[in-house]
Structures are given as C-alpha cells and as structure tokens.
Amino acid sequence: MAKPEGRHIVKRLPKRADYDRETINAILDEGMICHVSFVVDGQPFMIPTIHARDGDHVLLHGLKGGRMLKHLEAGHDVCIAVTLLDGLVLARSAFHHSMNYRSVVLFGKGQEITDEEAKMAAMKRFVDHLTPNRWDSLRPVTDKEIKATSIVAISIDEVAAKVRTGPPSDDDEDYELPIWAGLLPLSLTAGEVEDDPVLNAGIERPDHVEGFDPATRYKNS
Ligand SMILES: Cc1cc2nc3c(=O)[nH]c(=O)nc-3n(C[C@H](O)[C@H](O)[C@H](O)COP(=O)(O)OP(=O)(O)OC[C@H]3O[C@@H](n4cnc5c(N)ncnc54)[C@H](O)[C@@H]3O)c2cc1C
Numbered sequence: 549m550a551k552p553e554g555r556h557i558v559k560r561l562p563k564r565a566d567y568d569r570e571t572i573n574a575i576l577d578e579g580m581i582c583h584v585s586f587v588v589d590g591q592p593f594m595i596p597t598i599h600a601r602d603g604d605h606v607l608l609h610g611l612k613g614g615r616m617l618k619h620l621e622a623g624h625d626v627c628i629a630v631t632l633l634d635g636l637v638l639a640r641s642a643f644h645h646s647m648n649y650r651s652v653v654l655f656g657k658g659q660e661i662t663d664e665e666a667k668m669a670a671m672k673r674f675v676d677h678l679t680p681n682r683w684d685s686l687r688p689v690t691d692k693e694i695k696a697t698s699i700v701a702i703s704i705d706e707v708a709a710k711v712r713t714g715p716p717s718d719d720d721e722d723y724e725l726p727i728w729a730g731l732l733p734l735s736l737t738a739g740e741v742e743d744d745p746v747l748n749a750g751i752e753r754p755d756h757v758e759g760f761d762p763a764t765r766y767k768n769s
Contacts, residue, residue, distance in 0.1 A: 556655055556706040566709040575652045575709055576601045577766035579630035580678060580736075584608065586619050586626045599630065600670070600677035605701040606654060607661075607670050612698045620658030620700040628654045628702065636732040639716035640725050646712060648731065654707040658700035664691070670699045680765055681756045736762045 558565035566572070582599040585592060595616050600607045606628060610617045620626060630652045637646035661667050671694070672683040716729050738760050741753060 554706055556653065556708045558708050558710055561710075564710045564712055566711055567707075568709075569704075571650075571711070572652050572704065572707055572709045573601060574766075575632060575650045576606060576630055576704075577677070578632055578650075578763060579652075580762065582606075582608075582628050582630045584616060584626055584628050586616065586624065588615065588619055598674060598678070599628065600673040601704070602670065602673050602701065604704050606656075606704060607673055607699060607701055608658070609670065609674060609697055609699045612696060614698075617698040617700065620702075621660045621698060623657045623659065625655065625657055626702065628652075628656075633734055634713070635734050637712075637716050638729055638732060640718045640722040640727045640729045644716055644718050644722075646716070648712050648714070648733075650709065650711045652707060652709050654702065654704060656702040656704075656706060658702055661699040661701055664694055667694050667697065667699050670701075671697065677766065679756050679760065682754070685754060685756075738762060 552567075576599070580598070581596055583594055583596050585594045587593070593615070597608060597610065597616070608617075608620060608628075632650040634648040634650065637644075637648055639645050661670055668689060671689060675683045675686070715731055718729065741757055741760075743753070
C-alpha cells in the first residue's frame with residue numbers, strides 16, 4: 549500500500565496519529581482555544597485565539613483589520629493547532645518524562661464569510677462552542693457588530709490528530725529502580741461561578757452556567 553503523503557501526515561511516532569474525523573472533531577470541539585501560525589513577509593507569527601467548528605470547517609473570527617484576519621481573508625496558508633493536556637507522565641528517567649495529550653494540527657487557507665446571515669450563524673457557533681445554549685439568551689447582535697467582525701472558514705481537510713495515553717514507557721532496566729513513576733492526570737475544570745457585581749437583582753443563573761463542564765460541554769451544543 550502507498551504511504552500516505554502530505555504535510556499533515558505524522559512521521560514522528562506515527563502510532564500516535566489518528567486521522568479519524570470523529571476523533572479530530574471531538575478534539576476541535578473540546579478545545580476552547582487554538583494557536584494559528586502564519587508567515588507574513590518572511591516573519592512567522594503564532595497567535596492564540598478562539599475557534600469553533602461548523603461541520604467540515606474551522607471558523608476563526610476577530611475585529612476587522614487585524615494582521616491575522618487580513619492574512620486569512622486574503623486566502624493565504626495557515627496552520628492551526630488545538631491541544632488538550634490530559635496529564636503529566638512521570639517516568640523513572642528524565643528522558644522518558646512525557647505528557648498525555650490529544651492534539652490536532654490543521655493546514656489550510658481561509659475563506660472569508662461575507663453573507664450577513666452566514667456571519668451571524670458563525671457568531672452563534674463561537675458563543676455556543678464555549679457555552680452551549682447561551683446564544684439564544686443574549687441581546688441580538690447588531691448590523692454594526694456584524695460589520696465590525698471578520699469571520700473566516702478553513703476546511704478541515706489536511707488534518708491529523710496525535711494522541712498519547714497510558715503510563716510511562718521506561719527503559720527495561722529502569723523498571724527495577726526504586727523510583728516512583730506514574731501518571732498525574734490533569735483536566736480543565738470550572739471554578740466557582742461569580743455573578744457580575746452590577747448584575748440586576750432577580751436574574752437567575754442560567755443552566756448553561758450552573759451545570760458548565762468544560763470537558764463535556766460540547767456534547768450538549
Ligand atoms: C502537550 C504536548 C507536549 C509535547 N511535548 C513535546 C516535547 O517536549 N518535545 C517534542 O519533540 N515533541 C513534543 N510533543 C509532540 C509534538 O507535538 C510533535 O508531534 C513532535 O515534536 C514531532 O514534531 P515533528 O514536526 O518532528 O513531527 P512530524 O511527524 O515530522 O510532523 C509531520 C506532521 O505531523 C503533524 N503533527 C505533528 N505533531 C502533531 C501533533 N502533536 N498533533 C497533530 N498533528 C501533529 C503535523 O501536521 C506535522 O506537519 C508534544 C505534543 C503535545 C500535544
């Protein structure tokens with residue numbers, strides 16, 4: 549069988565690669581932020597930002613006129629990474645220390661969304677990606693806000709996930725050493741909710757805030 553090719557194909561530790569779209573979508577959906585890298589005039593940039601997924605596209609947005617959005621609107625190449633950290637892998641040697649993670653790296657070009665209704669639908673995606681069911685409770689966006697916002701879609705096509713799970717993987721002879729080894733699981737959890745200090749009296753906290761769980765929220769969106 550011919551070897552899969554392309555800039556998105558994982559070469560280092562390919563056993564950790566996963567090209568299954570369900571796995572990739574789940575990582576994109578659980579991730580709250582991504583890092584977008586691009587080159588302008590020979591200068592590489594790496595910008596952390598919010599993303600959302602709409603079917604087979606990743607959406608990015610921001611105020612019109614920013615460097616990243618201008619680059620994306622012009623249809624230039626970008627590379628997007630979403631990383632979920634699941635734990636520290638503490639081995640018997642420094643060399644074999646690692647992390648458990650789920651990550652996605654996506655290559656593509658931006659396509660600007662200009663239609664106002666499509667832009668509004670995309671804005672809903674961003675809000676509900678982070679806090680499912682919140683959009684419908686908000687003051688509707690205005691034409692001015694829609695015009696001030698730039699939104700681009702990047703096709704989820706040249707993409708791979710890489711996933712590490714499980715305990716440390718030490719050298720055979722090191723398993724006899726009197727050194728503790730194991731996993732330190734890590735996860736993002738919500739803290740105690742704080743009402744806005746100037747919140748009007750009588751406004752209840754909505755369910756999407758009270759029951760918020762960062763790891764599973766997207767399953768309700
Ligand atoms: C939280 C975390 C911590 C890590 N720590 C380290 C570290 O300390 N040192 C280290 O060398 N590596 C680390 N990695 C792995 C790192 O992401 C790369 O996979 C690895 O460095 C190999 O990079 P490369 O360009 O040589 O790989 P290659 O296999 O040559 O990359 C080829 C293509 O595979 C895809 N790819 C590569 N890595 C990933 C990925 N993680 N997720 C999805 N697609 C990917 C990209 O499209 C890339 O263009 C870490 C990963 C994560 C998520």
